[in-house]
Amino acid sequence: MKTNHHLRLFLKRFTWSAMLMLPAIASADARTDQLKRCLQDFGGIEWMLPYQPPIHIRSCASPAASYDTSDKAADGRRSLELIGELTLGADTDRLSSDNAYAAIQNATFTHFDALFRRQGYRRTALEHGDARTRYDMNTLRMLHGMSALPENANQGTRQELPPIPFVNLARYVRTLADRDVTLTYKADMRNTWRITLEGLPPGPAAAR
Amino acid sequence: MSRRRVGFLLLALAALPAVLYVARSAIPDAPPPGIVDPAITFHTRTHDSRYGGIDHWAYYGMKAEAVAERLREDGYVCVLPRSSAGGEGPSSVHDMVCEKQVHWPLSRTLSVRARIDGMRGRLLGASATSEVAGGEQSIRKRIADFLRKRGWIEPGQLQVTGFEVDTVDTLARLAADALAPNGWHRSCDEDRSTPACTAYARQRRGSGLPPLPQGAIAAGGAMAIASAMERVRLLPSVSRTANNLPEDSLLVRVADQKMWLDFVGRDLTGHALTVSVALDSEGGTPVQLVATLGTESKAVPLAGTPRRTNSGALFYLVPEAGTQHPRAGRWLTMPNERYPGTFTRLAEVLPNTDPTFIPGMVKTVIAHMAQADGPEERLGLYPALHLIEQRANALRLAHAELWLPRDQGNRLIKQAFQDDPATRAAWALATCESAAKPTPVIDTNCWLRFVIADPDAAALVHSEVGALQLLYAELAPTHPLRVRLNRLNDAFLRD
Numbered sequence: 124m125k126t127n128h129h130l131r132l133f134l135k136r137f138t139w140s141a142m143l144m145l146p147a148i149a150s151a152d153a154r155t156d157q158l159k160r161c162l163q164d165f166g167g168i169e170w171m172l173p174y175q176p177p178i179h180i181r182s183c184a185s186p187a188a189s190y191d192t193s194d195k196a197a198d199g200r201r202s203l204e205l206i207g208e209l210t211l212g213a214d215t216d217r218l219s220s221d222n223a224y225a226a227i228q229n230a231t232f233t234h235f236d237a238l239f240r241r242q243g244y245r246r247t248a249l250e251h252g253d254a255r256t257r258y259d260m261n262t263l264r265m266l267h268g269m270s271a272l273p274e275n276a277n278q279g280t281r282q283e284l285p286p287i288p289f290v291n292l293a294r295y296v297r298t299l300a301d302r303d304v305t306l307t308y309k310a311d312m313r314n315t316w317r318i319t320l321e322g323l324p325p326g327p328a329a330a331r
Numbered sequence: 332m333s334r335r336r337v338g339f340l341l342l343a344l345a346a347l348p349a350v351l352y353v354a355r356s357a358i359p360d361a362p363p364p365g366i367v368d369p370a371i372t373f374h375t376r377t378h379d380s381r382y383g384g385i386d387h388w389a390y391y392g393m394k395a396e397a398v399a400e401r402l403r404e405d406g407y408v409c410v411l412p413r414s415s416a417g418g419e420g421p422s423s424v425h426d427m428v429c430e431k432q433v434h435w436p437l438s439r440t441l442s443v444r445a446r447i448d449g450m451r452g453r454l455l456g457a458s459a460t461s462e463v464a465g466g467e468q469s470i471r472k473r474i475a476d477f478l479r480k481r482g483w484i485e486p487g488q489l490q491v492t493g494f495e496v497d498t499v500d501t502l503a504r505l506a507a508d509a510l511a512p513n514g515w516h517r518s519c520d521e522d523r524s525t526p527a528c529t530a531y532a533r534q535r536r537g538s539g540l541p542p543l544p545q546g547a548i549a550a551g552g553a554m555a556i557a558s559a560m561e562r563v564r565l566l567p568s569v570s571r572t573a574n575n576l577p578e579d580s581l582l583v584r585v586a587d588q589k590m591w592l593d594f595v596g597r598d599l600t601g602h603a604l605t606v607s608v609a610l611d612s613e614g615g616t617p618v619q620l621v622a623t624l625g626t627e628s629k630a631v632p633l634a635g636t637p638r639r640t641n642s643g644a645l646f647y648l649v650p651e652a653g654t655q656h657p658r659a660g661r662w663l664t665m666p667n668e669r670y671p672g673t674f675t676r677l678a679e680v681l682p683n684t685d686p687t688f689i690p691g692m693v694k695t696v697i698a699h700m701a702q703a704d705g706p707e708e709r710l711g712l713y714p715a716l717h718l719i720e721q722r723a724n725a726l727r728l729a730h731a732e733l734w735l736p737r738d739q740g741n742r743l744i745k746q747a748f749q750d751d752p753a754t755r756a757a758w759a760l761a762t763c764e765s766a767a768k769p770t771p772v773i774d775t776n777c778w779l780r781f782v783i784a785d786p787d788a789a790a791l792v793h794s795e796v797g798a799l800q801l802l803y804a805e806l807a808p809t810h811p812l813r814v815r816l817n818r819l820n821d822a823f824l825r826d
Contacts (some may be wrong), residue, residue, distance in 0.1 A: 158707075171712060172712045174799055175812055180712075189704075211811040211815075213770070213815075214718075214771075214812075217811075222758055226806075227809055229810070233803055233805065234802065239812075
């Protein structure tokens with residue numbers, strides 16, 4: 124049922140929101156202030172989260188501020204960890220799980236790629252992952268309900284299917300105050316992403 | 332008698348008052364019998380104490396049995412009330428006569444005549460007389476007049492007034508004092524013998540009802556108002572009869588977009604007393620008290636307590652629609668997906684609510700469902716279309732179609748969210764787009780009506796869709812986001 128699906132999403136979102144709030148002992152307004160201070164320390168990046176998938180900020184760390192983490196970043200370094208739901212809305216349901224995953228990753232990358240390039244960053248590297256699930260032999264046996272697979276059986280069918288690519292890493296560079304600042308976007312795990320900056324000038328960075 | 336003995340006797344006599352005073356002070360103070368609130372003692376301190384002290388403790392609406400019992404304690408013999416208005420019947424007024432014979436310093440008969448409401452058995456008024464045997468010119472009568480002039484015996488006639496509420500300020504103080512969460516009535520009505528209450532009683536006997544403070548007066552919740560007023564003999568202006576209303580519903584008067592609880596009473600001098608308490612929709616919180624005496628009124632701000640569920644969530648009080656007086660005020664809680672009954676109740680109550688209260692409730696409900704839980708929303712980190720769809724999903728989860736039919740909802744949403752095009756757009760999306768599988772469908776007629784009726788909100792959606800289509804243009808045409816955005820854009824193209 125669509126309602127159950129959205130209810131699950133609603134509850135999952137609520138659960139994630141609640142989990143993010145667990146370590147925080149400050150009030151809701153204090154957390155907002157913490158996040159704001161941290162995000163403002165990213166070399167002038169004007170942050171915006173994607174339209175879809177629903178993504179939250181899991182943690183943020185700069186030398187001067189932190190959000191939902193006890194770690195402060197070293198001088199010149201910034202770290203932003205994101206976590207999201209594996210959905211792009213109702214139209215995702217038509218896709219297989221592998222294709223849906225790739226679609227989610229590509230949508231997320233498209234958003235942030237445009238964001239970083241708008242902020243003056245130049246992309247220097249791109250790496251892709253494969254969203255197609257490939258099973259090992261034991262898993263294949265279990266899935267096929269066979270105690271043993273013949274050597275030349277069709278166990279390789281799935282392995283021979285083309286990859287379903289998605290961007291799982293991108294690097295950018297920008298010159299700021301005569302220094303090269305490197306930005307790395309990485310799909311960390313299935314539903315988390317990490318954005319790090321290296322080489323920022325010491326102290327709070329000025330706004331762009 | 333020797334001089335020494337005379338001296339000792341005189342010393343003893345001189346010390347006697349001091350001894351009596353010390354002994355008196357050592358005995359724990361207790362309110363005089365028959366007086367529930369020792370503050371009343373202060374306000375009736377100048378009243379005559381004879382005739383059983385009736386002018387101290389009698390009050391309008393007092394039970395006839397209680398009047399008789401008090402007088403019996405003072406030696407009166409009370410006879411059954413006999414009708415003085417002719418005939419028996421629930422509307423008749425009876426007289427209860429209590430008499431007592433006293434012999435010192437002059438033999439006389441003391442009579443207290445109490446007018447009793449035949450239907451309820453309650454005191455409406457009272458007077459007292461003192462008669463001596465013999466005619467007007469008799470020696471006994473002359474002696475009695477002499478003694479009365481000097482106040483050595485009771486007055487020949489006494490009109491019982493009791494605690495007279497003769498100013499609107501007194502009435503406001505009486506009502507405010509009754510509402511106080513930690514006041515005398517709440518803390519000491521049941522057990523007045525505790526040390527704290529004994530001290531409290533002494534204070535109230537010495538200074539009477541507390542004056543009205545500056546600013547809002549602390550008060551309890553809406554559900555405690557009636558019992559608080561009853562303690563000072565102010566009863567609801569309309570009695571509650573057997574009906575199908577929920578037990579916790581309140582009978583309210585609706586005026587000036589406010590809900591009021593009205594209470595009436597009297598004192599023994601005939602003053603008609605009215606106290607009204609205004610309730611805010613949020614929590615049913617008491618926010619104002621208006622005391623009326625004759626043509627004068629006095630308004631006092633209240634800082635009441637909102638009603639909450641056991642889990643701390645607020646209740647909301649809304650009056651039913653109509654022009655009848657009074658009307659039922661019903662309680663609502665915000666819809667919660669863990670408790671499906673909250674949606675059903677909203678669907679039952681809101682459509683039948685007074686129209687002036689619906690926009691506020693709708694706004695509250697939608698704001699509750701779409702509340703920004705996280706710092707990301709508060710910092711505005713999401714695109715507008717993300718928030719619009721989030722709110723639309725919340726409205727669907729809240730089954731808004733159950734408690735806000737579409738046409739009514741369109742008008743109310745537009746009125747309640749004049750400065751919030753995103754919520755207006757969310758409402759349109761929730762009502763025009765069905766959550767069909769595998770592909771949601773937008774009712775183009777519905778969407779067209781929205782575009783015509785609310786061009787600002789429609790323009791917001793259209794511009795958001797256009798910007799996101801540009802952003803995701805390089806994704807495959809079958810990508811879910813392109814499919815979604817194309818569907819939204821097509822809805823505008825079909826207009």
